[in-house]
Amino acid sequence: MRRLVSDTLVVTERNLIRLPRAPELLLAFTIQPIMFVLLFRYVFGGAIRVPGGSYAEFLIPGIVVQNIAFGGFVTALGLNEDMQKGLIDRFRSLPMARAAVLAGRTSADIFTNGLSMTILVVTGLIIGFSFQTSAVHVIVGLVLALAFGYAFSWVFAFLGLLVKTPEAANSVGFIAVFPLTFISSAFVPAQSLPTPLRQFAEVNPFTIVVNELRWLWTGQPSPDHLWQAFAWVVFIILVFAPLAVARYRRTAGG
Amino acid sequence: MGPEVETAARGGSRTSLNDDAAISVRGISKSFGDVRALINVDLDVARGTVLGLLGPNGAGKTTLVRILATLLRPDSGSAQVAGVNVLSEAATLRQRIGLAGQYAAVDENLTGLENLTMVGRLYGSPRASAKARGQELLEQFDLVDAANRPVKTYSGGMRRRLDLAAALVAKPPVLFLDEPTTGLDPRSRLDLWDVIETLVSEGATVLLTTQYLDEADRLADRVAVIDHGRVIAEGTSDELKDRVGGERLEVHLEDSSQAEAAIRALTPMCAEEPATSDGLVRIGVRQRGGTIIEAVRRLDEAGVGVDDITLRRPTLDDVFLSLTGHAAEEEDSE
Numbered sequence: 001m002r003r004l005v006s007d008t009l010v011v012t013e014r015n016l017i018r019l020p021r022a023p024e025l026l027l028a029f030t031i032q033p034i035m036f037v038l039l040f041r042y043v044f045g046g047a048i049r050v051p052g053g054s055y056a057e058f059l060i061p062g063i064v065v066q067n068i069a070f071g072g073f074v075t076a077l078g079l080n081e082d083m084q085k086g087l088i089d090r091f092r093s094l095p096m097a098r099a100a101v102l103a104g105r106t107s108a109d110i111f112t113n114g115l116s117m118t119i120l121v122v123t124g125l126i127i128g129f130s131f132q133t134s135a136v137h138v139i140v141g142l143v144l145a146l147a148f149g150y151a152f153s154w155v156f157a158f159l160g161l162l163v164k165t166p167e168a169a170n171s172v173g174f175i176a177v178f179p180l181t182f183i184s185s186a187f188v189p190a191q192s193l194p195t196p197l198r199q200f201a202e203v204n205p206f207t208i209v210v211n212e213l214r215w216l217w218t219g220q221p222s223p224d225h226l227w228q229a230f231a232w233v234v235f236i237i238l239v240f241a242p243l244a245v246a247r248y249r250r251t252a253g254g
Numbered sequence: 255m256g257p258e259v260e261t262a263a264r265g266g267s268r269t270s271l272n273d274d275a276a277i278s279v280r281g282i283s284k285s286f287g288d289v290r291a292l293i294n295v296d297l298d299v300a301r302g303t304v305l306g307l308l309g310p311n312g313a314g315k316t317t318l319v320r321i322l323a324t325l326l327r328p329d330s331g332s333a334q335v336a337g338v339n340v341l342s343e344a345a346t347l348r349q350r351i352g353l354a355g356q357y358a359a360v361d362e363n364l365t366g367l368e369n370l371t372m373v374g375r376l377y378g379s380p381r382a383s384a385k386a387r388g389q390e391l392l393e394q395f396d397l398v399d400a401a402n403r404p405v406k407t408y409s410g411g412m413r414r415r416l417d418l419a420a421a422l423v424a425k426p427p428v429l430f431l432d433e434p435t436t437g438l439d440p441r442s443r444l445d446l447w448d449v450i451e452t453l454v455s456e457g458a459t460v461l462l463t464t465q466y467l468d469e470a471d472r473l474a475d476r477v478a479v480i481d482h483g484r485v486i487a488e489g490t491s492d493e494l495k496d497r498v499g500g501e502r503l504e505v506h507l508e509d510s511s512q513a514e515a516a517i518r519a520l521t522p523m524c525a526e527e528p529a530t531s532d533g534l535v536r537i538g539v540r541q542r543g544g545t546i547i548e549a550v551r552r553l554d555e556a557g558v559g560v561d562d563i564t565l566r567r568p569t570l571d572d573v574f575l576s577l578t579g580h581a582a583e584e585e586d587s588e
Binding site: 007018086 | 352404
């Protein structure tokens with residue numbers, strides 16, 4: 001267990017050191033979320049009616065959750081690249097903890113997601129978002145968002161190991177996660193959707209997490225419960241972490 | 255195939271693992287779907303020696319290395335490396351082996367020093383000593399100037415050297431080098447050969463896979479030829495070359511109608527049936543020294559005019575043609 005923790009830290013550090021040296025990835029974390037905020041706030045926002053408060057207040061929790069769920073893309077691309085380049089073989093020939101490569105990857109995402117979320121929230125504050133609740137609520141909200149992002153990193157770890165090329169990881173990930181984020185209450189109120197989509201949106205974990213984050217940050221009442229949001233986080237990790245680890249062992253050859 | 259060719263299928267003579275050998279392999283087989291990558295492979299590599307595993311793409315070389323480096327489980331058979339059972343004690347074994355691959359397995363976005371430090375820490379060393387070991391290796395591999403540059407700025411040869419250095423971080427007694435010079439320019443290849451020779455002189459046992467006979471020739475104490483998943487011949491490089499007919503003499507005639515006369519003159523030197531086409535006579539010669547002088551003298555006595563005459567060493571193609579009846583490039587599927 002001590003080996004797992006120390007090896008995970010080494011791999012996490014590796015993934016963080018290399019980040020500033022791959023500027024295209026850094027752009028994805030910094031510029032892209034800002035563009036999304038501006039797009040929704042100023043292009044679509046005028047046409048979207050939301051209950052209570054402004055659209056900026058409605059939007060920021062939704063866009064934070066969407067952005068953080070996609071943060072795991074780095075894991076999918078990174079693992080896929082490591083596999084292609086033979087780095088996974090190197091790791092597997094070392095006397096290190098078996099799960100550390102995946103755990104180190106997903107842990108590094110927590111930092112990049114944190115960076116990305118900070119940029120989003122600051123942008124939000126500039127365009128009219130404000131926290132309406134106590135510091136404790138705000139912090140619980142940050143923890144929820146990071147935990148949800150971490151859970152999705154395991155989904156992406158599994159995807160990244162499943163497909164053969166980084167390009168495939170990109171499109172499969174996008175096709176799988178994009179509809180989940182949009183058929184939810186992230187950008188529009190779920191009630192405004194046509195019935196079949198609304199029914200899907202209401203049980204979609206994205207909706208539940210977004211609703212809770214909205215409640216934690218702006219006090220907007222939520223039809224769901226906070227424990228449900230955290231239960232989804234735990235459920236996703238419990239399903240996808242073992243799947244990813246099993247796939248890692250198999251992909252690298254038993 | 256010459257009568258003295260010793261095949262690896264020696265029946266019951268090598269059934270148990272050899273505890274004295276640094277690497278001992280018995281009856282290893284592995285299939286991927288319908289493709290039989292390895293078929294009943296037996297091998298021994300004595301401590302402190304280099305075994306060259308020679309074969310074309312798709313012969314099964316990399317599969318064998320991956321099995322011995324604990325990356326892949328065989329379907330059947332047993333293997334022992336550095337006194338440790340490969341199948342049942344994989345975790346212990348990983349402390350005692352170093353692997354350098356065909357595709358330089360280093361992180362392009364980390365510097366040379368960061369790469370080596372990371373590997374050292376994953377072997378369980380504290381950061382400071384991992385870093386010190388990394389610096390030592392960078393010096394040994396002539397990479398000090400590039401130590402703090404990201405690997406993506408390195409040349410192909412530098413990457414391979416760093417990859418090799420990464421395999422040596424824990425000073426493992428057994429090294430697996432999977433096609434260490436494939437794709438390198440001739441100069442980098444020679445540099446890397448020097449590095450590998452130094453390692454071996456320091457006592458490491460090395461299993462080296464290669465597609466190049468000259469590489470096996472230069473680095474390996476013994477060579478095993480692998481084809482279609484089977485070890486088809488094994489011996490020292492000289493033994494192997496003797497088996498494939500030694501050196502080749504090629505005579506370009508001034509007048510192609512003199513081919514008959516040339517063959518008659520050279521027949522006493524031949525180890526095998528001479529071949530001729532378009533004024534070029536090719537023969538496999540028996541002896542090592544003085545071949546060209548003797549050939550020129552014999553041809554001159556017979557009044558045969560010679561345009562050019564060359565002596566060349568057998569290539570991997572010659573080895574394969576002789577041992578298997580097909581050329582090395584025919585297959586390509588690894």
